Amino acid sequence: MSARDLSVLLGVILIIVMLVIPLPGWLLSILILTNISLALIVILVTMNTQEALDFAIFPSLLLLLTLFRLGLNVSTTRSILSEADAGVVVDTFGNFVTGGNPFVGFVIFLILVIIQFIVITKGAERVSEVAARFTLDAMPGKQMSIDADLNAGMITEQQAKERREKIENEADFYGAMDGASKFVKGDAIAGIVIVLVNIIFGFIIGMTQWGLSPGETVDVFLRLTVGDGLVSQIPALLIATATGIIVTRVAAEGNLSHDVTGQLFRYPQLLYVAAGTIFLLGFTPINFLLTTIIAGLLTFGGYYLSRSQKEEEVAQQEMTEEKEDETEISSPDSVVQLLNMDPIEFEFGYALIPIADTNQGGDLLDRIVMIRRQLALELGVVIPVVRIRDNIQLNPNEYQLKIKGNEVAKGELYMNHYLAMSPGMEDDSIDGIDTVEPAFGLPAKWINEEMKDEAELSGYTVVDPPSVVSTHITEVIKKHASKLLGREETQQLIDHLKESYPTLVGEVTPEPLSVGEIQKVLAKLLEEQISIRNLPVIFETLADYGKMTNDTDLLAEYCRQALSIQITKQYATEDYKMKVVTLSPQVEKKVAENIQQTEHGNFLSMDPETQQKIIESIHQQASQAFLQDTTPILLCSPAIRMYVKQMVGRYLPDLVVLSYNELEPDLEVESAGVVNIA
Numbered sequence: 001m002s003a004r005d006l007s008v009l010l011g012v013i014l015i016i017v018m019l020v021i022p023l024p025g026w027l028l029s030i031l032i033l034t035n036i037s038l039a040l041i042v043i044l045v046t047m048n049t050q051e052a053l054d055f056a057i058f059p060s061l062l063l064l065l066t067l068f069r070l071g072l073n074v075s076t077t078r079s080i081l082s083e084a085d086a087g088v089v090v091d092t093f094g095n096f097v098t099g100g101n102p103f104v105g106f107v108i109f110l111i112l113v114i115i116q117f118i119v120i121t122k123g124a125e126r127v128s129e130v131a132a133r134f135t136l137d138a139m140p141g142k143q144m145s146i147d148a149d150l151n152a153g154m155i156t157e158q159q160a161k162e163r164r165e166k167i168e169n170e171a172d173f174y175g176a177m178d179g180a181s182k183f184v185k186g187d188a189i190a191g192i193v194i195v196l197v198n199i200i201f202g203f204i205i206g207m208t209q210w211g212l213s214p215g216e217t218v219d220v221f222l223r224l225t226v227g228d229g230l231v232s233q234i235p236a237l238l239i240a241t242a243t244g245i246i247v248t249r250v251a252a253e254g255n256l257s258h259d260v261t262g263q264l265f266r267y268p269q270l271l272y273v274a275a276g277t278i279f280l281l282g283f284t285p286i287n288f289l290l291t292t293i294i295a296g297l298l299t300f301g302g303y304y305l306s307r308s309q310k311e312e313e314v315a316q317q318e319m320t321e322e323k324e325d326e327t328e329i330s331s332p333d334s335v336v337q338l339l340n341m342d343p344i345e346f347e348f349g350y351a352l353i354p355i356a357d358t359n360q361g362g363d364l365l366d367r368i369v370m371i372r373r374q375l376a377l378e379l380g381v382v383i384p385v386v387r388i389r390d391n392i393q394l395n396p397n398e399y400q401l402k403i404k405g406n407e408v409a410k411g412e413l414y415m416n417h418y419l420a421m422s423p424g425m426e427d428d429s430i431d432g433i434d435t436v437e438p439a440f441g442l443p444a445k446w447i448n449e450e451m452k453d454e455a456e457l458s459g460y461t462v463v464d465p466p467s468v469v470s471t472h473i474t475e476v477i478k479k480h481a482s483k484l485l486g487r488e489e490t491q492q493l494i495d496h497l498k499e500s501y502p503t504l505v506g507e508v509t510p511e512p513l514s515v516g517e518i519q520k521v522l523a524k525l526l527e528e529q530i531s532i533r534n535l536p537v538i539f540e541t542l543a544d545y546g547k548m549t550n551d552t553d554l555l556a557e558y559c560r561q562a563l564s565i566q567i568t569k570q571y572a573t574e575d576y577k578m579k580v581v582t583l584s585p586q587v588e589k590k591v592a593e594n595i596q597q598t599e600h601g602n603f604l605s606m607d608p609e610t611q612q613k614i615i616e617s618i619h620q621q622a623s624q625a626f627l628q629d630t631t632p633i634l635l636c637s638p639a640i641r642m643y644v645k646q647m648v649g650r651y652l653p654d655l656v657v658l659s660y661n662e663l664e665p666d667l668e669v670e671s672a673g674v675v676n677i678a
Helices: 003-020 025-047 058-083 088-098 102-151 157-208 214-246 256-264 269-281 288-328 332-339 350-355 364-379 449-457 465-479 487-500 502-508 515-527 535-545 552-562 564-571 585-593 608-627 638-649
Strands: 344-348 386-390 398-403 406-412 417-421 433-436 443-448 461-463 577-583 595-598 601-604 633-636 656-659 668-675
Touching: 003 058, 025 058, 025 088, 025 214, 025 269, 025 288, 058 157, 058 214, 088 214, 102 157, 102 214, 157 214, 269 288, 344 350, 350 386, 350 465, 364 386, 364 465, 398 465, 406 465, 417 449, 417 465, 443 449, 449 461, 461 465, 487 502, 487 515, 487 535, 502 535, 515 535, 515 552, 535 552, 552 564, 552 601, 552 638, 552 656, 564 656, 577 585, 577 608, 585 595, 585 608, 585 638, 601 638, 608 633, 608 638, 608 668, 633 638, 638 656
Parallel strands: 344 386, 577 633, 577 668, 633 656
Antiparallel strands: 344 398, 398 406, 417 443, 417 461, 433 443, 595 601
């Protein structure tokens, strides 16, 4: 017989001994503290049990604890009536609660008993009864569900057997709890009867056999009775509460001794909580040495069980890892994982590791977080998380940025250097490595720290490597924002808008426009750096025109016109002016005449020679505007704007093309040139 089995059997024998043999006061104190400790552990376990079957021995344990508590009541009653002494714990509880007034203490005790009997015990009994009834009623339906899953091939025969056993265990558990809850009710009634017996016979014995006066009898026996009732009813209250918690859960396999020791001490950390509680009791008039010993035993038990569990977990984890290693190569999932692709990847050579390593003072991660916040405000789209990693295949100072697995930008950084961008006039005294600023293509030099102050005095714009790469990342992501906006991201934007504008969203999608069509409209806006943050205005426009056409190009044009205030502020100067290059009437007419309408949409069909002439003229006018320090903007009529953008987009991707309807009436427009063809 194992030590676990023997300990439980000895505990049951001790309960029987308490019912027959008188126990000394010091032993009663130990048993009372043990009773409180067990009650604390039980309620803590029930509060941390996820399923009732994890604490399946609770009905049997409830009977043992109730019998143990009643045995203590018999022993303390014998000591109180025979010796007017039940140990230091009972005496301390009695003095503490009565506070010099036995009748006040008795009233407090009665209130505690009423709370337990009427509120907790009654409730737990009712819940147990209803849970047992519903569990039994649901058994046929659950059995049929298992048979259906088995016949459909969804589960194996072994799984079906396990599920049937679980259902049977649940029914057994709730049936047992329905009966066990009567123990709690009977225990509460027995506690009241024992208190009345102690008081009545204490008066008789104290006045007849001990020769005490009525006042002395009340002081001695009522005080001890209240103390005995408290040390009995407090654990009873905890157990009754635990009963109400556990009846919503279900039963396990194994003998009672193994289940008690295995499941009761399933959470070793909770023994520390119980030990701390018992230790704090030592600061009361209770024997400090006694409480310290019990708390120490609980602490040692918690430590021993925790260590055993960790050793088992480590061994189990090693076995699991070995099995995973054996099956990883042959598993199809290992190949499928290779198909995963990050939306945005930033890779760099080993010399650039300090810009990303926080231990070396790198702040690239924080900068990327700020970039995502900045672009969310500027473009109105949530940029995916940027995957950052080093790549030994790159040159030590090289980095590259990938969008959905494709390289879209690359550059070179020199650590412990600064990038000095020329103000327009080169200074030969500034010595450095000639390069090009990666974000905007400006001529620049990599200079060392000694040249930094001199370069700033010469008018150079000097920035550090992290600022260079963060600016480059920002501009590249802005340029490719439309490629990062897929259907899933669009659905997230729609869901977010729906929280504030449910009616508006319901009028746009799923009818007349699908998520895919909305995504195309938003992507077309982002392609030309138009922020989609003002989604309510965009959806209002889609609601107005979505029933008329599902041409996403045309819908995007309507949305641009609705965002005229935003577009005007985006490109106007601080004094609310705008210099533009316009198309001559001849060119506008030529473009309009070559627009062909088909059932699949409209497109520009113009002979290559005419297109080349128009593009060359636009390029010439835009170059002149750029030389005048003016952002080149091409202005045309709304009917041909998107076709002009399509025509020049491949050759002049950064050229801004606006229509008259996209500008506010109070904007002062100045002509910087006119596009003509011979």
